[in-house]
Amino acid sequence: MNMVVIEAENNISSLRTKLLVNYVFTDEVSTLSLSDITNDFDPIIREIVKSKEFTAKEGSMSVIHNTPGSSIKRVLLLGMGDKKSLEPEKTRNLTGKVVNKSKELAADELVIIPFKGIDNEHLSAIVEGIKLSNYSFTNYKKDEDSTDLNQVRILTGKDLTAIQNIIDSASILSDAVIFTRDISNLPPNDCSPKILANFSEKLSANPKIKVRVIRKEEMETYGFGGILAVGRGSSSTPNLIVIEYLGSMKNDKRIVVVGKAVTFDTGGISIKPSDKMEEMKYDKCGGCNVIGIMKAISDLDLKTNVIGIIPAVENMPSGNSYRPGDIIKMYNSKTVEVLNTDAEGRIILGDALAFAVKTFAPQSIIDMATLTGAAIIALGSNVAALMGNNRELVTKILEYSKQTGEKIWELPLFDDYKEQLKSSNADIKNIGGRGGGAITAAAFLSYFVDDIPWVHLDIAGTAWNQEGTKEKTYNPKGATGFGIRTIVKFIASQNAS
Ligand code: BES
Ligand code: MN
Ligand code: ZN
Numbered sequence: 001m002n003m004v005v006i007e008a009e010n011n012i013s014s015l016r017t018k019l020l021v022n023y024v025f026t027d028e029v030s031t032l033s034l035s036d037i038t039n040d041f042d043p044i045i046r047e048i049v050k051s052k053e054f055t056a057k058e059g060s061m062s063v064i065h066n067t068p069g070s071s072i073k074r075v076l077l078l079g080m081g082d083k084k085s086l087e088p089e090k091t092r093n094l095t096g097k098v099v100n101k102s103k104e105l106a107a108d109e110l111v112i113i114p115f116k117g118i119d120n121e122h123l124s125a126i127v128e129g130i131k132l133s134n135y136s137f138t139n140y141k142k143d144e145d146s147t148d149l150n151q152v153r154i155l156t157g158k159d160l161t162a163i164q165n166i167i168d169s170a171s172i173l174s175d176a177v178i179f180t181r182d183i184s185n186l187p188p189n190d191c192s193p194k195i196l197a198n199f200s201e202k203l204s205a206n207p208k209i210k211v212r213v214i215r216k217e218e219m220e221t222y223g224f225g226g227i228l229a230v231g232r233g234s235s236s237t238p239n240l241i242v243i244e245y246l247g248s249m250k251n252d253k254r255i256v257v258v259g260k261a262v263t264f265d266t267g268g269i270s271i272k273p274s275d276k277m278e279e280m281k282y283d284k285c286g287g288c289n290v291i292g293i294m295k296a297i298s299d300l301d302l303k304t305n306v307i308g309i310i311p312a313v314e315n316m317p318s319g320n321s322y323r324p325g326d327i328i329k330m331y332n333s334k335t336v337e338v339l340n341t342d343a344e345g346r347i348i349l350g351d352a353l354a355f356a357v358k359t360f361a362p363q364s365i366i367d368m369a370t371l372t373g374a375a376i377i378a379l380g381s382n383v384a385a386l387m388g389n390n391r392e393l394v395t396k397i398l399e400y401s402k403q404t405g406e407k408i409w410e411l412p413l414f415d416d417y418k419e420q421l422k423s424s425n426a427d428i429k430n431i432g433g434r435g436g437g438a439i440t441a442a443a444f445l446s447y448f449v450d451d452i453p454w455v456h457l458d459i460a461g462t463a464w465n466q467e468g469t470k471e472k473t474y475n476p477k478g479a480t481g482f483g484i485r486t487i488v489k490f491i492a493s494q495n496a497s
Contacts, residue, residue, distance in 0.1 A: 002148040003178075004134050006127055006171055008163040009111065009153035012037045016071040017153075019110040021098050023091075025083040029056040034075065037113075040066050041075050056080060059094060061101060076101060080115065088125040089405035095129025096473025102149055109151040118156075121403065123163065124170035126154065128485070131174035132474035137185040172299045173488055177481035180292030184464070184479030188264035188281045192236035193312035196261055196284070200241045200291055200310070206298040208247055214240040225329040226336065226351035227311050230344045233268055233321030234314035240352065241287075243294045243308035247301065248495075254305045255491055256362040257294075258352050260345045260369035261287025261312040268315045268341030269323050282479060283345070285463035286368040287312055289484050296488045303495045307360055311348035315341070327426045331355055332448060335426035343430045345371045346444040353448040364393050364453040366490075367445065368483050374437025375458035382471050383407040384462045384482065387442035390453035396490055397455050404485040405472075408457065417443035459483055 009015075015037055024032055029049055034041050044064050048054045054062040058081030065074050078098055080086065102110050114126060134149050156163045183191070183199055197213045204211045216237040219228055224240065231238030241261075262283040266272060272280065287310040294308040322328070326338045328347070332354035336347065349367060356365055375385040386408045388394040394410060401408040417439050423429035428447060432440025442456045462482040465475050475482075 004130060004149050004152055006152045006167050008156050008160050008167060010156060010160055017111040018073045019076055019102055019107040020072050021076045021078060021110055022113045023078050023080050023115045024056040025080050026056040027083050038072055088121045091122045092125040092129040092405055093473050095126050096133030099130055099133040106147040108147050111153045111155060113155050120166045123166050127167050127170035128174050129474050135178050135181060136476050137478050173296050173485060176292045176296035177484050179295055180288050180481040180484060181479045184285045184288040191263050193239040193263055196312045197239045197241050200243055203243060203294055208245055209298050210244045212242040224331050224351045226347040227313060229322040229328045230315055230348050231313035233316040233318040236314050238313040241310040241312060245294055245298055245306045248303045248305050254360050254362045256307045256356040256360055256365045257290050258309045258367040259286035259290035260349055261310050263314045265315045266317060269317050269321050270341040271317055282464045283370050285370050285479055289368050292481060292484045293487055297491055302492055304491055306491055309352050309356055311352040313348055315344045334447060337423040337426040337429040339429050340431045345369050346441050347430055349445055350448040357450050357452055362452055365449060366455050366487060368457045368459055370460045370463050371458045372438045372441045372460055376461040378438055379409055381461040381469060383409050385438045385458040386410045387413045388455035393453045393455050400489040401486045406482055406486045411439050413442055457483055
């Protein structure tokens with residue numbers, strides 16, 4: 001994994017670089033000049049602006065080469081569109097274009113001239129755009145002959161340390177997303193529930209983090225009937241991973257983050273069709289996101305208490321598998337009639353949520369899961385579905401999602417949907433009929449959170465990119481880490497100090 005270093009820079013008089021990138025608005029293109037830094041490019045800039053070769057239209061780019069041996073080898077003009085419609089997501093996305101261009105130009109470093117008066121949010125968006133778009137999953141491939149981007153400097157006239165602090169926070173957050181993508185992208189033969197536990201345990205290098213792994217035997221003692229049932233068909237035994245971060249001595253505000261980690265979802269006895277089944281290695285993305293969130297908040301040293309809970313299982317068909325028709329007893333003693341073994345995510349989450357409620361009495365619970373194909377049918381592949389039981393919490397998560405560009409849309413969770421899950425043989429059943437599949441899945445989860453403020457994110461559509469879906473420049477093929485940045489921003493806003 002290649003890691004690009006990002007630094008604030010204010011030495012403009014003797015700047016040397018292979019690529020100087022200038023973010024330009026349409027409103028400012030007519031007076032565009034680099035004379036503060038160099039006079040080498042201005043005649044050509046005037047020419048291409050006058051001839052309308054470069055108009056700063058959103059996403060447009062022009063590369064201008066200097067004479068050989070010059071200290072600034074090339075300039076890349078990046079069109080930002082008009083200044084009124086500027087938003088962090090645009091900056092993040094267009095910065096991704098710059099990184100891709102730098103690879104085409106074989107530049108291993110570059111210098112960015114951001115727009116005048118840039119605020120912290122846009123500065124962070126530049127950092128995220130660089131780091132997240134520079135990522136690709138290459139663990140299993142021989143090095144290809146491409147130039148890695150190693151260093152980016154951001155030119156700023158203002159207080160260098162203050163700017164560097166903003167850059168560092170955004171870097172830490174982006175690095176946690178990248179770390180998560182690397183785990184999420186692992187193939188199922190190299191990512192069992194045990195391996196997820198190993199990754200989690202490494203986080204306890206930070207003294208504020210404690211990791212507890214509840215293994216199969218202990219689960220039997222405590223009655224985690226849901227996780228045990230789903231995990232029974234696999235020779236890799238299930239784990240319930242509990243990562244506790246103590247960032248504040250005030251222990252009254254605890255946030256719990258739960259993530260579904262099905263390391264591979266075959267569907268079990270209700271087996272899935274073989275077409276695209278390989279994508280079900282991404283059914284662990286919710287859980288991997290939780291590992292990434294815990295890494296981010298501990299690296300950022302946030303002053304909050306957060307508990308990450310990851311039920312990790314593999315859903316396999318075998319002579320030991322749980323079956324349609326089975327009635328299982330969950331951690332909170334509710335009984336569930338299994339009508340489809342492919343609706344396994346809600347079963348393991350039910351146990352994990354009930355455990356969270358009972359053990360930690362949290363202020364709020366957020367869960368993330370690649371839970372239903374229905375969420376993709378409803379909202380497509382670039383928007384996650386949100387359902388919850390608490391207006392204030394829902395509103396906050398939606399608000400932070402606007403800042404991060406991680407698009408989230410709320411679906412309703414009326415009581416009627418809970419009715420759809422009533423079973424004649426047990427307390428509830430694990431599927432709710434044809435309609436509203438993402439919602440009935442959430443309604444199932446609501447049976448396990450009691451009255452604790454809770455939000456559920458169905459990230460089935462957004463957790464990974466198939467080849468060819470390139471809606472966002474900073475989300476390459478494979479796992480995206482979608483949701484991490486939004487939840488970390490929310491947690492940071494709850495700083496207790
Ligand atoms: N992991 C899947 C959901 C999924 C499907 C995520 C496709 C991403 C892409 C989940 O475990 C599942 O199989 N859900 C079923 C539920 C159904 C049996 C009620 C589904 O969505 O088809
Ligand atoms: Mn399934
Ligand atoms: Zn699944």
